Structure formats: C-alpha cells, structure tokens
Amino acid sequence: MSFTKNTTWIAVTAVSVLGTGLATPAETYALTLTATAQCSATPPVALYPTRVINGDCQIKQVIPTQNPIVGNGIDEATFWDFDFTQDPNYSLFSAFAQAGNVLTSAVLSLEIIPKTSLVATDLLGIVDVQSNLLSEYTSLPGTLNQPFTFTQDLLSLPLNPYQPQSILASLFSGKNGKIPFRYDDDAIVVSSTLSLTIDESIAPVPEPTSTLGYLLLGLGGIGTLWNRQKMARNA
Numbered sequence: 156m157s158f159t160k161n162t163t164w165i166a167v168t169a170v171s172v173l174g175t176g177l178a179t180p181a182e183t184y185a186l187t188l189t190a191t192a193q194c195s196a197t198p199p200v201a202l203y204p205t206r207v208i209n210g211d212c213q214i215k216q217v218i219p220t221q222n223p224i225v226g227n228g229i230d231e232a233t234f235w236d237f238d239f240t241q242d243p244n245y246s247l248f249s250a251f252a253q254a255g256n257v258l259t260s261a262v263l264s265l266e267i268i269p270k271t272s273l274v275a276t277d278l279l280g281i282v283d284v285q286s287n288l289l290s291e292y293t294s295l296p297g298t299l300n301q302p303f304t305f306t307q308d309l310l311s312l313p314l315n316p317y318q319p320q321s322i323l324a325s326l327f328s329g330k331n332g333k334i335p336f337r338y339d340d341d342a343i344v345v346s347s348t349l350s351l352t353i354d355e356s357i358a359p360v361p362e363p364t365s366t367l368g369y370l371l372l373g374l375g376g377i378g379t380l381w382n383r384q385k386m387a388r389n390a
C-alpha cells in the first residue's frame with residue numbers, strides 16, 4: 156500500500172470517529188506484505204544426519220541410504236520461513252485480516268538450481284497446509300545446474316490452488332507472522348519471496364489507544380483548517 160492510500164484511510168477514519176458522517180472510501184484499496192528468504196547457490200556440505208544451514212534455509216537429507224551428502228541438492232528437503240513480521244505493514248495487515256477481508260493473491264517467486272532430471276517429481280508448498288508438484292507452478296527447468304526462477308500465485312495454481320483462508324491461518328497460527336515453506340528434493344533453493352495481498356474494503360475497528368491517536372489527528376486537522384480560515388479572514 157502506498158503512503159498516500161494509508162494516509163487517506165487514517166484521515167477518513169479520523170473524520171468518521173469525530174462523527175461528521177463521512178462514509179468509508181468509495182474506492183477499495185489493497186495492502187501487500189512481502190517476505191524474502193535469502194539462501195545461497197553454494198550451501199555448505201555435510202554428511203547425514205547433519206542438517207546444513209544455508210542462509211535463511213535449512214537442508215536435510217531425505218533418502219540417506221542412496222546419498223548421504225547434505226547440501227548437494229540431491230534427495231534433500233529444504234525448509235525456510237517467510238517472516239512477515241519484518242514488513243512495516245504487518246500490524247495493519249493483521250488488523251485488516253481480523254476484520255474479515257479476503258486474501259486476493261499470494262505470489263511466490265522461487266529461484267532454484269536443479270541438480271538432477273528427477274526435479275520433474277519435485278514438490279513444494281506451505282508446511283502443514285499443502286504441497287504441489289513443481290510442474291503445477293511452472294514449466295520444468297530444462298537445464299541442470301543453472302539457476303531457474305519462476306513466479307506463481309498460489310491462489311491460481313491450475314490443479315489444486317490454495318484456499319485464501321488456509322494461507323491466512325498459517326500466517327497467524329503456529330509461528331505467528333511466519334509462513335513455513337518446504338521444497339523437495341532435487342534442487343538447491345537459492346532464494347524465495349512471498350507477497351500476500353489483502354483487500355481493504357472492511358475497515359478494522361480501531362484499538363482504544365489508536366482511537367485517541369485518530370481523534371488527535373482529526374483535531375489537529377481541524378485546528379489547521381481553523382487557523383487557515385482565520386488567516387484568510389485576516390488577510
């Protein structure tokens with residue numbers, strides 16, 4: 156959400172609280188939160204059962220009998236959290252979600268380095284919610300060992316799209332403000348971004364403390380107007 160839209164919403168709320176009867180904005184706005192996990196193209200290497208830390212990612216071997224090496228991008232699960240609490244709009248986003256607004260998109264961007272042709276059977280998704288085949292997200296990468304990036308709205312996956320409520324439930328339950336994600340199993344995860352956009356048509360009920368803030372903001376606005384009119388009369 157741009158600063159202008161934010162300011163408009165607060166100003167309208169302040170006027171509403173003061174009881175001048177001005178309604179909610181005619182235009183609807185959307186608020187977007189973004190979180191990025193920065194891993195790397197060259198994780199450290201270890202032997203099973205050691206887990207490898209690769210920046211914001213953690214890697215574990217999933218088929219240790221075939222391949223005990225962890226960090227080579229073959230037969231391994233990569234985990235990371237999308238931490239939305241770092242986004243300055245997180246509190247406002249939470250308030251809009253609690254007010255019952257709908258999640259309108261959840262756009263995932265992922266950069267991987269495929270390590271074997273079995274990347275064709277890879278799965279990814281939100282932990283404890285659902286996972287989908289890589290082929291549902293994108294056309295499969297044709298070149299091994301080369302960085303490959305794709306972007307896909309989780310709500311628009313062709314075969315098995317996410318439900319908006321299940322993504323919000325993941326965001327606000329468990330690790331509050333974080334969405335845990337997992338990729339299996341034949342690529343190195345280099346980096347990933349998730350952007351959540353929520354509708355703003357239902358205004359949140361202001362907290363008592365912020366109501367005072369809005370009132371003061373509104374009174375400040377009236378004071379400025381009064382001063383301006385006074386100056387105009389004196390001019």
Ligand SMILES: [Ca+2]
Nearest residue numbers: 224225229231
């Ligand atoms: Ca491995």
Ligand SMILES: [Ca+2]
Nearest residue numbers: 230273340341
């Ligand atoms: Ca595999």
Ligand SMILES: [Ca+2]
Nearest residue numbers: 273276277341
């Ligand atoms: Ca695979």
